[in-house]
């Protein structure tokens with residue numbers, strides 16, 4: 001017990017000493033300046049986050065979407081079908097998560113956009129309410145966006161109908177030309193996907 005009391009007393013004193021030192025330091029001009037900058041940074045961060053989401057939501061609203069489906073196999077014969085845009089990346093996948101589980105600003109903006117516009121069910125009824133072109137392509141949405149981005153980089157002024165044609169050619173090449181694992185990893189890297197990306201072909205479900 002005595003030991004414990006001594007330890008308690010010692011920690012109490014150290015703590016007070018440190019708190020006092022912090023208080024003294026906070027009186028220094030340079031520290032005041034530092035604290036003020038931290039506060040400004042936090043405020044700007046909040047403002048930035050808010051504006052980023054608004055910009056993204058505006059992008060989703062004004063995009064003439066090119067829509068694909070993304071069929072994901074579940075257990076047994078179950079599967080889940082999502083929709084997504086290969087241009088802006090908007091995907092109904094986000095609706096599968098509670099909002100607080102979405103850890104990126106972009107995914108939160110997607111969720112807010114879909115939710116705000118009452119796309120609360122992941123159905124094709126919702127899909128048809130988005131403006132743009134609905135294709136019959138079924139493809140992982142990350143892969144689809146990666147392919148589209150490459151086409152758009154190579155042909156900045158390409159129209160949507162031609163872009164879809166190029167997209168289908170690129171996707172068919174990826175699916176039909178057999179490559180070994182190493183080349184698949186290189187291909188994933190070229191498309192800025194994860195090394196372990198393996199959803200090249202949604203048809204094999």
Ligand SMILES: [Zn+2]
Pocket residue numbers: 060063064065066085086087088089090
């Ligand atoms: Zn879009």
